[in-house]
Every structure is written in C-alpha cells, then in structure tokens.
Amino acid sequence: MSLTESKRQAAYKAVDTHLNSETRxxxxxxxSTIVFVIERIVQRGNFKKNDELNEKNENSDQKLEELDLDQCVFIPTSFQSRQLIIHNGLNLGEIDQYQEIDITIDGADEVDENxxxxxxxxxxxxxxxxxAEISKKFIIVADYTKRSTVLGEKWVKGIPIEVIPFCYALAYNSLKLLGCQKLNLRMAKNKAGPVITDNGNFVIDAYFGKLDGQQSLGNDNFMFINSPSEVLKRIKLLTGVVEVGLFVGMAEIAYFGEEDGCSVGVLKK
Ligand SMILES: O=C(CO)[C@H](O)[C@H](O)COP(=O)(O)O
Incomplete structure (x- = not known):
C-alpha cells in the first residue's frame, strides 16, 4: 500500500476522533498529509449527503457527528494551507484574531517516542x-516512516531553522560552533537562490546527529546535553534565528498511517 494511503488513514483517524459538532x-x-485532513473535514461537513459516512455512523462504535462548517473557522499555517481552506470553501481566519484555538492538526517530518x-x-x-502554541490540543498526523525512537534517527536532512536573510552567514557559523555536523542553506527548486519562507526569511537545515540526550562537544569545546529541549534552547539563542523546527512537548497525540495503508498506530504521551 502506498505512503499516500497511510497519510490519508492517519488524517481521517485524527479528524474522526477529535473533531465534533462543538469544535469551532x-x-x-x-x-502533503494535511490535504487529507481537509478532505475528511469537507466530507464530515457534507455528512447527510454522504452515504458511506452515514453507514459508518450507524454500524461502527465510533459515532461520527456532522460538522457544521459554517460555524467553524480555519487558521492556516502557510500559503499552502490558506489556499486549501479557501479552495474548499471553508471560513478562513488569521492567527492574530484568536488567543486560543480549539484544535490543530499538523504533519511532521519525524516524531520520537515522547x-x-x-x-x-x-x-x-x-x-x-x-x-500549535495557542491550541488547546495539538495533534500530529504522519505516515509510518516518520516514527522514531529519538529525533535525528530518520530525518537526517537536519533541523529546519528559519533565519533573517542578512544574518544567515552569522547563524551558519554559530551553528558550526555549536557542534552541528552537517549544515545547508536550503536552496529553491526552479528558482536560482535560497528558499524564501512565507515570512520572507531563509532556512538553514542543521543536523546535530541523534538527539538522544548524550553529552555533545561543540566546536568551541563546550559540552552540552544533546536532548531535543537543550538543542532547541541553544539554537533559539543564536542571533538571527527566528524559529527552530523542533517541537518539544507540544503534541498531545500522534497518529501514524501504517504500512498496510489500512490501520493507524497511535503514540500518546
Ligand atoms: O512541517 C511541515 C511543513 O513545514 C510538514 O508538516 C512536514 O514537512 C510534513 O509534511 P508531509 O505531510 O508532506 O510529510
């Protein structure tokens, strides 16, 4: 079964388990996994028209409720998800309109056992x-290739770090001094030059090996504990760094579509 099917299964499971008529x-x-989250939300909004969903509601343990999509507001995290929301006729909200979000569902590049x-x-x-930070519930959906014991085991391209463009050389050198093993300024495809984020910044991918909590030696000879939270703190302190793609202690639950494309594994805290 394809990776695509396993992404779809994880996305459907998360939507069916966590979204109900009260979610706003x-x-x-x-x-790519988020596309299936939106697909399922739209199906749940057309519940009465959708025979297969109605049938599932009658016959299975899992009671699926119709979502009143007119009452829901969707907050995007990128140009891509903004387009998905608009093209599916859903209500678009902006991040700064809300102090609290009921639930966020997002993909991931790697998820450890914590x-x-x-x-x-x-x-x-x-x-x-x-x-994720302002969400009451932050749920991860991914295919089975993203599940690992410690971060850095599967995603070896490096931790994505968004930096202010004119600071990239400084940030690059500071990451080397921190003991980073492999560094890349992310380059665009079909455009000469670096990837520019939705916020107008650059991205450096920095690989620190496995984040297994062992002591690690930076190039300027200081030791630090190579745990996700310690690495996050150290990178975040570097001048020019806007945000680090390490999400430590944020997710409540993760759903992984399994290799058979039919079942879903769950990692809970
Ligand atoms: O963090 C992300 C984007 O910044 C994505 O959630 C992550 O890359 C996973 O993507 P996909 O669902 O395509 O595997």
Missing part, C-alpha cells in the same frame, strides 16, 4: 509553532 476554531498545518517532533520540511514551522 481549527488550526490547519502544512504539507512525541517531540522535527517540523519545517516545508519551511512553514514558524507559523506552525505559533498555531
């Missing part, structure tokens, strides 16, 4: 983090 303000992450995640493979992690 919904954060929408970015990436539900810490690397995000930003699509360079959207700044807005994704803002939305």
């Amino acid at each position: 303000i919904i954060g929408i992450g970015s990436g 539900l810490n995640a690397i995000k930003g493979g699509g360079a959207c992690h700044l807005r994704e983090k803002v939305v």
Whole structure:
C-alpha cells in the first residue's frame, strides 16, 4: 500500500476522533498529509449527503457527528494551507484574531517516542509553532516512516531553522560552533537562490546527529546535553534565528498511517 494511503488513514483517524459538532476554531498545518485532513473535514461537513459516512455512523462504535462548517473557522499555517481552506470553501481566519484555538492538526517530518517532533520540511514551522502554541490540543498526523525512537534517527536532512536573510552567514557559523555536523542553506527548486519562507526569511537545515540526550562537544569545546529541549534552547539563542523546527512537548497525540495503508498506530504521551 502506498505512503499516500497511510497519510490519508492517519488524517481521517485524527479528524474522526477529535473533531465534533462543538469544535469551532481549527488550526490547519502544512504539507502533503494535511490535504487529507481537509478532505475528511469537507466530507464530515457534507455528512447527510454522504452515504458511506452515514453507514459508518450507524454500524461502527465510533459515532461520527456532522460538522457544521459554517460555524467553524480555519487558521492556516502557510500559503499552502490558506489556499486549501479557501479552495474548499471553508471560513478562513488569521492567527492574530484568536488567543486560543480549539484544535490543530499538523504533519511532521519525524516524531520520537515522547512525541517531540522535527517540523519545517516545508519551511512553514514558524507559523506552525505559533498555531500549535495557542491550541488547546495539538495533534500530529504522519505516515509510518516518520516514527522514531529519538529525533535525528530518520530525518537526517537536519533541523529546519528559519533565519533573517542578512544574518544567515552569522547563524551558519554559530551553528558550526555549536557542534552541528552537517549544515545547508536550503536552496529553491526552479528558482536560482535560497528558499524564501512565507515570512520572507531563509532556512538553514542543521543536523546535530541523534538527539538522544548524550553529552555533545561543540566546536568551541563546550559540552552540552544533546536532548531535543537543550538543542532547541541553544539554537533559539543564536542571533538571527527566528524559529527552530523542533517541537518539544507540544503534541498531545500522534497518529501514524501504517504500512498496510489500512490501520493507524497511535503514540500518546
Ligand atoms: O512541517 C511541515 C511543513 O513545514 C510538514 O508538516 C512536514 O514537512 C510534513 O509534511 P508531509 O505531510 O508532506 O510529510
């Protein structure tokens, strides 16, 4: 079964489990898995027209409720998710309109057994983090290739770090001094030059090895504990860094579409 099917299964499971007729303000992450989150939300909004969903409602343990989409507002985390919301005729909200979001569903590039995640493979992690931070519930959906024991085991491209463009050389050198093993200024495809984020910034991908909590030696000879929270803190302190694609202790639950494309694994805190 394809990776695409496993993404769809994870997305459907998260929507069916966590969205009900009371849900009003919904954060929408970015990436390929999120497309299926929106697909399922739209299906749930057309519940009465949708025979298959009605049948599931009658026959299964899981009671699916119709979503009153006119009453819901969707907060995007990127240009991509904004377009998805608009093209599906859903109500669009802006991040700064709300102090609290009921629930956010988002993808991830890697999720460890404590539900810490690397995000930003699509360079959207700044807005994704803002939305996750103000959400009462932050749920991750991903295919089975994203699940790991410790971060850095599967996603070896590096932690995505959004930086102010004129600070990128400084940030690059500071990351080297922190002991970063592999560094790349992310380059655009079909455009000469770097990727420019939705916020007008650059992205550096910085690989620090496995974030397994072992002591690590920076190039200027200081030691630090190579845990997700410590690495996050150290990178965040560097001048020119806007946001780091490490989401530590933010997710409540993660759903992974399994290899068979039919079942879904769950990681809970
Ligand atoms: O963090 C992200 C974008 O910045 C995405 O959520 C992450 O890259 C996963 O994407 P996909 O669902 O395509 O695997």
